[in-house]
Amino acid sequence: MAYVACALPAKASATEQISPATEIVITRYCGQSITPGNAHIEKLIYLAFSKLNIQPTFNNVNQYCSHSREVKFLQEGKSDILWATTTADYEQQLIPIRIPIYKGLLGYRIALIRAEDKGKFAHITTLEQLQTLRFGQGEGWADTAILKEAGLKVTESSDVHNLFNMLRAGRFDLFPRGLMEPWEEVKQLPAMNFAVEEHILIAYPLPAYIFVSPKRPELAKLIHTGLELAIQDGSFDQLVMADPNVQQALRLANIKQRKIFYLENSTLTKETPLSNKALWVNLK
Structure with a gap:
Protein backbone atom coordinates (compact mmCIF):
# COMPACT_ATOMS: atom_id res chain seq x y z
CA MET A 1 0.00 0.00 0.00
CA ALA A 2 1.34 3.43 -0.89
CA TYR A 3 1.34 6.50 1.33
CA VAL A 4 1.18 10.12 0.26
CA ALA A 5 4.29 11.98 1.40
CA CYS A 6 3.52 14.98 3.56
CA ALA A 7 5.07 17.19 6.22
CA LEU A 8 5.36 15.89 9.75
CA PRO A 9 2.47 17.03 11.95
CA ALA A 10 3.24 19.45 14.75
CA LYS A 11 1.11 17.39 17.12
CA ALA A 12 -0.60 14.09 16.47
CA SER A 13 -4.31 13.69 17.08
CA ALA A 14 -5.65 10.46 18.54
CA THR A 15 -8.39 10.61 15.97
CA GLU A 16 -6.11 11.12 12.97
CA GLN A 17 -6.83 8.45 10.40
CA ILE A 18 -3.90 6.57 8.92
CA SER A 19 -4.58 3.64 6.65
CA PRO A 20 -2.93 0.48 7.98
CA ALA A 21 -0.27 -1.16 5.81
CA THR A 22 -0.22 -4.87 5.15
CA GLU A 23 3.50 -4.73 5.83
CA ILE A 24 6.01 -2.04 6.80
CA VAL A 25 9.59 -3.15 6.21
CA ILE A 26 12.34 -1.06 7.80
CA THR A 27 15.86 -1.68 6.53
CA ARG A 28 18.77 -0.79 8.76
CA TYR A 29 22.10 -1.39 7.11
CA CYS A 30 24.30 -0.39 10.04
CA GLY A 31 24.33 -1.51 13.67
CA GLN A 32 23.12 -4.55 15.55
CA SER A 33 19.83 -4.98 17.41
CA ILE A 34 21.68 -6.30 20.47
CA THR A 35 23.35 -2.95 21.18
CA PRO A 36 21.37 -0.92 23.77
CA GLY A 37 20.66 2.13 21.58
CA ASN A 38 19.57 0.11 18.57
CA ALA A 39 17.41 -2.17 20.71
CA HIS A 40 15.84 0.93 22.29
CA ILE A 41 14.81 2.52 18.99
CA GLU A 42 13.35 -0.78 17.80
CA LYS A 43 11.21 -0.84 20.96
CA LEU A 44 10.17 2.77 20.35
CA ILE A 45 9.19 2.02 16.76
CA TYR A 46 7.23 -1.06 17.81
CA LEU A 47 5.49 1.13 20.40
CA ALA A 48 4.75 3.86 17.85
CA PHE A 49 3.31 1.42 15.33
CA SER A 50 1.25 -0.35 17.99
CA LYS A 51 -0.68 2.93 18.34
CA LEU A 52 -1.48 2.75 14.62
CA ASN A 53 -2.28 -0.99 14.43
CA ILE A 54 0.75 -1.60 12.21
CA GLN A 55 3.32 -4.35 12.63
CA PRO A 56 6.82 -3.38 11.45
CA THR A 57 9.38 -5.85 10.15
CA PHE A 58 13.06 -4.99 10.61
CA ASN A 59 15.54 -5.99 7.95
CA ASN A 60 18.86 -5.61 9.80
CA VAL A 61 21.99 -6.08 7.69
CA ASN A 62 24.17 -5.74 10.83
CA GLN A 63 27.17 -4.00 9.24
CA TYR A 64 29.48 -1.84 11.33
CA CYS A 65 29.53 1.72 9.95
CA SER A 66 30.90 5.10 10.91
CA HIS A 67 28.30 7.83 11.45
CA SER A 68 29.22 9.49 8.16
CA ARG A 69 28.81 6.23 6.22
CA GLU A 70 25.51 5.51 7.93
CA VAL A 71 24.19 8.96 6.98
CA LYS A 72 25.28 8.37 3.39
CA PHE A 73 23.35 5.09 3.26
CA LEU A 74 20.19 6.89 4.44
CA GLN A 75 20.64 9.66 1.89
CA GLU A 76 20.96 7.04 -0.86
CA GLY A 77 17.95 5.04 0.40
CA LYS A 78 20.01 1.91 1.16
CA SER A 79 19.06 2.21 4.83
CA ASP A 80 15.89 3.64 6.37
CA ILE A 81 16.69 4.72 9.93
CA LEU A 82 19.47 5.59 12.31
CA TRP A 83 19.59 7.16 15.74
CA ALA A 84 22.10 9.82 16.75
CA THR A 85 22.52 12.90 18.88
CA THR A 86 21.35 15.63 16.59
CA THR A 87 23.36 18.05 14.48
CA ALA A 88 22.19 20.74 12.08
CA ASP A 89 23.71 18.76 9.20
CA TYR A 90 21.80 15.60 10.10
CA GLU A 91 18.56 17.57 10.36
CA GLN A 92 19.16 19.07 6.92
CA GLN A 93 20.29 15.87 5.19
CA LEU A 94 17.78 13.46 6.75
CA ILE A 95 14.25 13.57 8.21
CA PRO A 96 14.51 14.11 11.98
CA ILE A 97 11.84 12.83 14.36
CA ARG A 98 12.24 15.62 16.92
CA ILE A 99 11.34 13.55 19.96
CA PRO A 100 14.40 12.90 22.18
CA ILE A 101 14.59 9.10 22.40
CA TYR A 102 16.12 9.16 25.91
CA LYS A 103 14.35 12.34 27.07
CA GLY A 104 17.65 14.25 27.00
CA LEU A 105 19.58 11.86 29.28
CA LEU A 106 22.41 11.56 26.76
CA GLY A 107 23.22 15.21 27.50
CA TYR A 108 24.23 14.28 31.05
CA ARG A 109 27.81 13.09 30.50
CA ILE A 110 29.71 10.86 32.93
CA ALA A 111 33.19 9.78 31.95
CA LEU A 112 34.77 6.44 31.40
CA ILE A 113 38.33 6.43 32.78
CA ARG A 114 41.20 4.05 33.36
CA ALA A 115 40.66 2.24 36.68
CA GLU A 116 44.08 3.32 37.94
CA ASP A 117 42.96 6.97 37.60
CA LYS A 118 40.00 6.55 39.95
CA GLY A 119 39.99 9.49 42.37
CA LYS A 120 42.40 11.49 40.22
CA PHE A 121 39.75 14.04 39.26
CA ALA A 122 38.20 14.68 42.70
CA HIS A 123 39.87 18.10 42.93
CA ILE A 124 38.32 19.40 39.68
CA THR A 125 35.82 22.13 40.64
CA THR A 126 36.28 24.88 38.04
CA LEU A 127 36.05 25.11 34.27
CA GLU A 128 39.66 26.27 34.19
CA GLN A 129 40.75 23.03 35.88
CA LEU A 130 38.56 21.01 33.50
CA GLN A 131 40.32 22.72 30.59
CA THR A 132 43.65 21.22 31.68
CA LEU A 133 42.37 17.70 30.93
CA ARG A 134 42.06 15.96 27.57
CA PHE A 135 38.79 14.34 26.50
CA GLY A 136 38.08 11.68 23.87
CA GLN A 137 35.06 12.02 21.58
CA GLY A 138 33.86 10.89 18.18
CA GLU A 139 34.69 12.73 15.00
CA GLY A 140 31.58 14.59 13.85
CA TRP A 141 29.72 14.11 17.15
CA ALA A 142 27.74 17.08 18.45
CA ASP A 143 29.49 16.54 21.81
CA THR A 144 32.86 17.22 20.22
CA ALA A 145 31.82 20.70 19.04
CA ILE A 146 30.23 21.47 22.43
CA LEU A 147 33.35 20.53 24.40
CA LYS A 148 35.63 22.46 22.06
CA GLU A 149 33.42 25.56 22.27
CA ALA A 150 33.80 25.40 26.08
CA GLY A 151 37.58 25.48 25.66
CA LEU A 152 38.16 21.80 26.42
CA LYS A 153 40.88 19.80 24.68
CA VAL A 154 39.40 16.98 22.59
CA THR A 155 41.06 14.03 20.87
CA GLU A 156 38.85 12.63 18.11
CA SER A 157 38.38 9.36 16.24
CA SER A 158 35.82 8.32 13.65
CA ASP A 159 35.68 4.85 15.23
CA VAL A 160 34.08 4.57 18.68
CA HIS A 161 35.83 1.23 19.27
CA ASN A 162 39.15 2.96 18.67
CA LEU A 163 38.28 5.54 21.32
CA PHE A 164 38.21 2.79 23.95
CA ASN A 165 41.68 1.66 22.83
CA MET A 166 42.94 5.25 22.84
CA LEU A 167 41.69 5.77 26.40
CA ARG A 168 43.44 2.61 27.52
CA ALA A 169 46.64 3.76 25.80
CA GLY A 170 46.54 7.12 27.61
CA ARG A 171 45.85 9.28 24.56
CA PHE A 172 43.34 11.25 26.66
CA ASP A 173 42.14 11.36 30.28
CA LEU A 174 38.36 10.96 30.13
CA PHE A 175 35.84 9.58 27.66
CA PRO A 176 32.50 11.29 28.48
CA ARG A 177 29.52 9.02 27.84
CA GLY A 178 25.75 9.46 27.97
CA LEU A 179 24.30 8.93 31.44
CA MET A 180 23.18 5.35 30.80
CA GLU A 181 26.28 4.14 28.97
CA PRO A 182 29.49 3.90 31.07
CA TRP A 183 28.54 1.25 33.64
CA GLU A 184 27.50 -1.17 30.94
CA GLU A 185 30.69 -0.47 28.99
CA VAL A 186 32.82 -1.27 32.04
CA LYS A 187 31.06 -4.65 32.20
CA GLN A 188 31.37 -5.28 28.47
CA LEU A 189 35.11 -4.45 28.32
CA PRO A 190 36.66 -6.13 31.39
CA ALA A 191 40.06 -6.55 29.74
CA MET A 192 40.34 -2.76 29.37
CA ASN A 193 40.25 -2.26 33.15
CA PHE A 194 38.03 0.82 32.96
CA ALA A 195 36.06 2.53 35.73
CA VAL A 196 33.29 5.13 35.89
CA GLU A 197 34.54 8.53 37.07
CA GLU A 198 32.77 9.50 40.33
CA HIS A 199 33.15 13.27 40.79
CA ILE A 200 32.31 15.16 37.57
CA LEU A 201 29.17 15.53 35.46
CA ILE A 202 29.10 17.59 32.27
CA ALA A 203 25.60 18.63 31.21
CA TYR A 204 24.14 20.26 28.10
CA PRO A 205 20.90 19.99 26.12
CA LEU A 206 21.51 17.15 23.66
CA PRO A 207 18.55 15.37 22.09
CA ALA A 208 19.10 12.09 20.30
CA TYR A 209 16.57 11.54 17.55
CA ILE A 210 15.50 8.82 15.20
CA PHE A 211 16.46 9.97 11.71
CA VAL A 212 14.71 8.62 8.63
CA SER A 213 15.92 8.42 5.04
CA PRO A 214 14.62 11.26 2.84
CA LYS A 215 13.52 8.47 0.50
CA ARG A 216 10.98 7.32 3.14
CA PRO A 217 8.90 10.37 4.19
CA GLU A 218 5.84 8.13 4.75
CA LEU A 219 7.84 6.11 7.31
CA ALA A 220 8.87 9.30 9.11
CA LYS A 221 5.23 10.42 9.30
CA LEU A 222 4.12 7.12 10.80
CA ILE A 223 6.89 6.99 13.43
CA HIS A 224 6.29 10.61 14.45
CA THR A 225 2.53 10.19 14.71
CA GLY A 226 2.80 6.96 16.72
CA LEU A 227 5.34 8.41 19.14
CA GLU A 228 3.18 11.49 19.71
CA LEU A 229 0.29 9.20 20.62
CA ALA A 230 2.58 7.26 22.99
CA ILE A 231 3.63 10.52 24.67
CA GLN A 232 0.00 11.52 25.09
CA ASP A 233 -1.01 8.25 26.79
CA GLY A 234 2.17 7.97 28.94
CA SER A 235 3.53 4.79 27.37
CA PHE A 236 6.55 6.60 25.88
CA ASP A 237 7.73 7.69 29.34
CA GLN A 238 7.07 4.23 30.73
CA LEU A 239 9.22 2.60 28.05
CA VAL A 240 12.13 5.03 28.45
CA MET A 241 12.21 4.96 32.24
CA ALA A 242 11.85 1.16 32.35
CA ASP A 243 15.00 0.72 30.27
CA PRO A 244 17.42 -1.26 32.49
CA ASN A 245 20.39 0.92 31.55
CA VAL A 246 18.45 4.08 32.44
CA GLN A 247 17.38 2.57 35.76
CA GLN A 248 20.95 1.50 36.51
CA ALA A 249 22.29 4.96 35.70
CA LEU A 250 19.75 6.77 37.87
CA ARG A 251 20.61 4.40 40.71
CA LEU A 252 24.42 4.68 40.41
CA ALA A 253 25.09 8.19 39.06
CA LYS A 284 18.68 19.10 38.71
Whole structure:
Protein backbone atom coordinates (compact mmCIF):
# COMPACT_ATOMS: atom_id res chain seq x y z
CA MET A 1 0.00 0.00 0.00
CA ALA A 2 1.34 3.43 -0.89
CA TYR A 3 1.34 6.50 1.33
CA VAL A 4 1.18 10.12 0.26
CA ALA A 5 4.29 11.98 1.40
CA CYS A 6 3.52 14.98 3.56
CA ALA A 7 5.07 17.19 6.22
CA LEU A 8 5.36 15.89 9.75
CA PRO A 9 2.47 17.03 11.95
CA ALA A 10 3.24 19.45 14.75
CA LYS A 11 1.11 17.39 17.12
CA ALA A 12 -0.60 14.09 16.47
CA SER A 13 -4.31 13.69 17.08
CA ALA A 14 -5.65 10.46 18.54
CA THR A 15 -8.39 10.61 15.97
CA GLU A 16 -6.11 11.12 12.97
CA GLN A 17 -6.83 8.45 10.40
CA ILE A 18 -3.90 6.57 8.92
CA SER A 19 -4.58 3.64 6.65
CA PRO A 20 -2.93 0.48 7.98
CA ALA A 21 -0.27 -1.16 5.81
CA THR A 22 -0.22 -4.87 5.15
CA GLU A 23 3.50 -4.73 5.83
CA ILE A 24 6.01 -2.04 6.80
CA VAL A 25 9.59 -3.15 6.21
CA ILE A 26 12.34 -1.06 7.80
CA THR A 27 15.86 -1.68 6.53
CA ARG A 28 18.77 -0.79 8.76
CA TYR A 29 22.10 -1.39 7.11
CA CYS A 30 24.30 -0.39 10.04
CA GLY A 31 24.33 -1.51 13.67
CA GLN A 32 23.12 -4.55 15.55
CA SER A 33 19.83 -4.98 17.41
CA ILE A 34 21.68 -6.30 20.47
CA THR A 35 23.35 -2.95 21.18
CA PRO A 36 21.37 -0.92 23.77
CA GLY A 37 20.66 2.13 21.58
CA ASN A 38 19.57 0.11 18.57
CA ALA A 39 17.41 -2.17 20.71
CA HIS A 40 15.84 0.93 22.29
CA ILE A 41 14.81 2.52 18.99
CA GLU A 42 13.35 -0.78 17.80
CA LYS A 43 11.21 -0.84 20.96
CA LEU A 44 10.17 2.77 20.35
CA ILE A 45 9.19 2.02 16.76
CA TYR A 46 7.23 -1.06 17.81
CA LEU A 47 5.49 1.13 20.40
CA ALA A 48 4.75 3.86 17.85
CA PHE A 49 3.31 1.42 15.33
CA SER A 50 1.25 -0.35 17.99
CA LYS A 51 -0.68 2.93 18.34
CA LEU A 52 -1.48 2.75 14.62
CA ASN A 53 -2.28 -0.99 14.43
CA ILE A 54 0.75 -1.60 12.21
CA GLN A 55 3.32 -4.35 12.63
CA PRO A 56 6.82 -3.38 11.45
CA THR A 57 9.38 -5.85 10.15
CA PHE A 58 13.06 -4.99 10.61
CA ASN A 59 15.54 -5.99 7.95
CA ASN A 60 18.86 -5.61 9.80
CA VAL A 61 21.99 -6.08 7.69
CA ASN A 62 24.17 -5.74 10.83
CA GLN A 63 27.17 -4.00 9.24
CA TYR A 64 29.48 -1.84 11.33
CA CYS A 65 29.53 1.72 9.95
CA SER A 66 30.90 5.10 10.91
CA HIS A 67 28.30 7.83 11.45
CA SER A 68 29.22 9.49 8.16
CA ARG A 69 28.81 6.23 6.22
CA GLU A 70 25.51 5.51 7.93
CA VAL A 71 24.19 8.96 6.98
CA LYS A 72 25.28 8.37 3.39
CA PHE A 73 23.35 5.09 3.26
CA LEU A 74 20.19 6.89 4.44
CA GLN A 75 20.64 9.66 1.89
CA GLU A 76 20.96 7.04 -0.86
CA GLY A 77 17.95 5.04 0.40
CA LYS A 78 20.01 1.91 1.16
CA SER A 79 19.06 2.21 4.83
CA ASP A 80 15.89 3.64 6.37
CA ILE A 81 16.69 4.72 9.93
CA LEU A 82 19.47 5.59 12.31
CA TRP A 83 19.59 7.16 15.74
CA ALA A 84 22.10 9.82 16.75
CA THR A 85 22.52 12.90 18.88
CA THR A 86 21.35 15.63 16.59
CA THR A 87 23.36 18.05 14.48
CA ALA A 88 22.19 20.74 12.08
CA ASP A 89 23.71 18.76 9.20
CA TYR A 90 21.80 15.60 10.10
CA GLU A 91 18.56 17.57 10.36
CA GLN A 92 19.16 19.07 6.92
CA GLN A 93 20.29 15.87 5.19
CA LEU A 94 17.78 13.46 6.75
CA ILE A 95 14.25 13.57 8.21
CA PRO A 96 14.51 14.11 11.98
CA ILE A 97 11.84 12.83 14.36
CA ARG A 98 12.24 15.62 16.92
CA ILE A 99 11.34 13.55 19.96
CA PRO A 100 14.40 12.90 22.18
CA ILE A 101 14.59 9.10 22.40
CA TYR A 102 16.12 9.16 25.91
CA LYS A 103 14.35 12.34 27.07
CA GLY A 104 17.65 14.25 27.00
CA LEU A 105 19.58 11.86 29.28
CA LEU A 106 22.41 11.56 26.76
CA GLY A 107 23.22 15.21 27.50
CA TYR A 108 24.23 14.28 31.05
CA ARG A 109 27.81 13.09 30.50
CA ILE A 110 29.71 10.86 32.93
CA ALA A 111 33.19 9.78 31.95
CA LEU A 112 34.77 6.44 31.40
CA ILE A 113 38.33 6.43 32.78
CA ARG A 114 41.20 4.05 33.36
CA ALA A 115 40.66 2.24 36.68
CA GLU A 116 44.08 3.32 37.94
CA ASP A 117 42.96 6.97 37.60
CA LYS A 118 40.00 6.55 39.95
CA GLY A 119 39.99 9.49 42.37
CA LYS A 120 42.40 11.49 40.22
CA PHE A 121 39.75 14.04 39.26
CA ALA A 122 38.20 14.68 42.70
CA HIS A 123 39.87 18.10 42.93
CA ILE A 124 38.32 19.40 39.68
CA THR A 125 35.82 22.13 40.64
CA THR A 126 36.28 24.88 38.04
CA LEU A 127 36.05 25.11 34.27
CA GLU A 128 39.66 26.27 34.19
CA GLN A 129 40.75 23.03 35.88
CA LEU A 130 38.56 21.01 33.50
CA GLN A 131 40.32 22.72 30.59
CA THR A 132 43.65 21.22 31.68
CA LEU A 133 42.37 17.70 30.93
CA ARG A 134 42.06 15.96 27.57
CA PHE A 135 38.79 14.34 26.50
CA GLY A 136 38.08 11.68 23.87
CA GLN A 137 35.06 12.02 21.58
CA GLY A 138 33.86 10.89 18.18
CA GLU A 139 34.69 12.73 15.00
CA GLY A 140 31.58 14.59 13.85
CA TRP A 141 29.72 14.11 17.15
CA ALA A 142 27.74 17.08 18.45
CA ASP A 143 29.49 16.54 21.81
CA THR A 144 32.86 17.22 20.22
CA ALA A 145 31.82 20.70 19.04
CA ILE A 146 30.23 21.47 22.43
CA LEU A 147 33.35 20.53 24.40
CA LYS A 148 35.63 22.46 22.06
CA GLU A 149 33.42 25.56 22.27
CA ALA A 150 33.80 25.40 26.08
CA GLY A 151 37.58 25.48 25.66
CA LEU A 152 38.16 21.80 26.42
CA LYS A 153 40.88 19.80 24.68
CA VAL A 154 39.40 16.98 22.59
CA THR A 155 41.06 14.03 20.87
CA GLU A 156 38.85 12.63 18.11
CA SER A 157 38.38 9.36 16.24
CA SER A 158 35.82 8.32 13.65
CA ASP A 159 35.68 4.85 15.23
CA VAL A 160 34.08 4.57 18.68
CA HIS A 161 35.83 1.23 19.27
CA ASN A 162 39.15 2.96 18.67
CA LEU A 163 38.28 5.54 21.32
CA PHE A 164 38.21 2.79 23.95
CA ASN A 165 41.68 1.66 22.83
CA MET A 166 42.94 5.25 22.84
CA LEU A 167 41.69 5.77 26.40
CA ARG A 168 43.44 2.61 27.52
CA ALA A 169 46.64 3.76 25.80
CA GLY A 170 46.54 7.12 27.61
CA ARG A 171 45.85 9.28 24.56
CA PHE A 172 43.34 11.25 26.66
CA ASP A 173 42.14 11.36 30.28
CA LEU A 174 38.36 10.96 30.13
CA PHE A 175 35.84 9.58 27.66
CA PRO A 176 32.50 11.29 28.48
CA ARG A 177 29.52 9.02 27.84
CA GLY A 178 25.75 9.46 27.97
CA LEU A 179 24.30 8.93 31.44
CA MET A 180 23.18 5.35 30.80
CA GLU A 181 26.28 4.14 28.97
CA PRO A 182 29.49 3.90 31.07
CA TRP A 183 28.54 1.25 33.64
CA GLU A 184 27.50 -1.17 30.94
CA GLU A 185 30.69 -0.47 28.99
CA VAL A 186 32.82 -1.27 32.04
CA LYS A 187 31.06 -4.65 32.20
CA GLN A 188 31.37 -5.28 28.47
CA LEU A 189 35.11 -4.45 28.32
CA PRO A 190 36.66 -6.13 31.39
CA ALA A 191 40.06 -6.55 29.74
CA MET A 192 40.34 -2.76 29.37
CA ASN A 193 40.25 -2.26 33.15
CA PHE A 194 38.03 0.82 32.96
CA ALA A 195 36.06 2.53 35.73
CA VAL A 196 33.29 5.13 35.89
CA GLU A 197 34.54 8.53 37.07
CA GLU A 198 32.77 9.50 40.33
CA HIS A 199 33.15 13.27 40.79
CA ILE A 200 32.31 15.16 37.57
CA LEU A 201 29.17 15.53 35.46
CA ILE A 202 29.10 17.59 32.27
CA ALA A 203 25.60 18.63 31.21
CA TYR A 204 24.14 20.26 28.10
CA PRO A 205 20.90 19.99 26.12
CA LEU A 206 21.51 17.15 23.66
CA PRO A 207 18.55 15.37 22.09
CA ALA A 208 19.10 12.09 20.30
CA TYR A 209 16.57 11.54 17.55
CA ILE A 210 15.50 8.82 15.20
CA PHE A 211 16.46 9.97 11.71
CA VAL A 212 14.71 8.62 8.63
CA SER A 213 15.92 8.42 5.04
CA PRO A 214 14.62 11.26 2.84
CA LYS A 215 13.52 8.47 0.50
CA ARG A 216 10.98 7.32 3.14
CA PRO A 217 8.90 10.37 4.19
CA GLU A 218 5.84 8.13 4.75
CA LEU A 219 7.84 6.11 7.31
CA ALA A 220 8.87 9.30 9.11
CA LYS A 221 5.23 10.42 9.30
CA LEU A 222 4.12 7.12 10.80
CA ILE A 223 6.89 6.99 13.43
CA HIS A 224 6.29 10.61 14.45
CA THR A 225 2.53 10.19 14.71
CA GLY A 226 2.80 6.96 16.72
CA LEU A 227 5.34 8.41 19.14
CA GLU A 228 3.18 11.49 19.71
CA LEU A 229 0.29 9.20 20.62
CA ALA A 230 2.58 7.26 22.99
CA ILE A 231 3.63 10.52 24.67
CA GLN A 232 0.00 11.52 25.09
CA ASP A 233 -1.01 8.25 26.79
CA GLY A 234 2.17 7.97 28.94
CA SER A 235 3.53 4.79 27.37
CA PHE A 236 6.55 6.60 25.88
CA ASP A 237 7.73 7.69 29.34
CA GLN A 238 7.07 4.23 30.73
CA LEU A 239 9.22 2.60 28.05
CA VAL A 240 12.13 5.03 28.45
CA MET A 241 12.21 4.96 32.24
CA ALA A 242 11.85 1.16 32.35
CA ASP A 243 15.00 0.72 30.27
CA PRO A 244 17.42 -1.26 32.49
CA ASN A 245 20.39 0.92 31.55
CA VAL A 246 18.45 4.08 32.44
CA GLN A 247 17.38 2.57 35.76
CA GLN A 248 20.95 1.50 36.51
CA ALA A 249 22.29 4.96 35.70
CA LEU A 250 19.75 6.77 37.87
CA ARG A 251 20.61 4.40 40.71
CA LEU A 252 24.42 4.68 40.41
CA ALA A 253 25.09 8.19 39.06
CA ASN A 254 25.05 9.85 42.52
CA ILE A 255 24.44 13.18 40.81
CA LYS A 256 24.04 15.21 44.01
CA GLN A 257 27.63 14.36 44.98
CA ARG A 258 29.11 15.43 41.64
CA LYS A 259 30.42 18.79 40.49
CA ILE A 260 28.17 19.67 37.55
CA PHE A 261 29.51 21.73 34.65
CA TYR A 262 26.69 23.18 32.53
CA LEU A 263 27.76 23.92 28.97
CA GLU A 264 25.99 25.70 26.13
CA ASN A 265 24.99 23.81 23.00
CA SER A 266 25.02 26.34 20.18
CA THR A 267 24.71 23.56 17.59
CA LEU A 268 20.98 23.09 18.22
CA THR A 269 18.60 24.23 15.51
CA LYS A 270 15.69 26.57 16.21
CA GLU A 271 13.32 23.62 15.72
CA THR A 272 14.68 21.83 18.81
CA PRO A 273 11.67 21.33 21.15
CA LEU A 274 13.40 22.71 24.27
CA SER A 275 10.21 24.35 25.54
CA ASN A 276 8.21 21.11 25.54
CA LYS A 277 8.96 19.93 29.08
CA ALA A 278 7.15 16.63 28.49
CA LEU A 279 10.03 15.53 26.24
CA TRP A 280 12.86 16.01 28.75
CA VAL A 281 14.03 14.60 32.08
CA ASN A 282 15.29 17.25 34.52
CA LEU A 283 17.91 15.82 36.89
CA LYS A 284 18.68 19.10 38.71
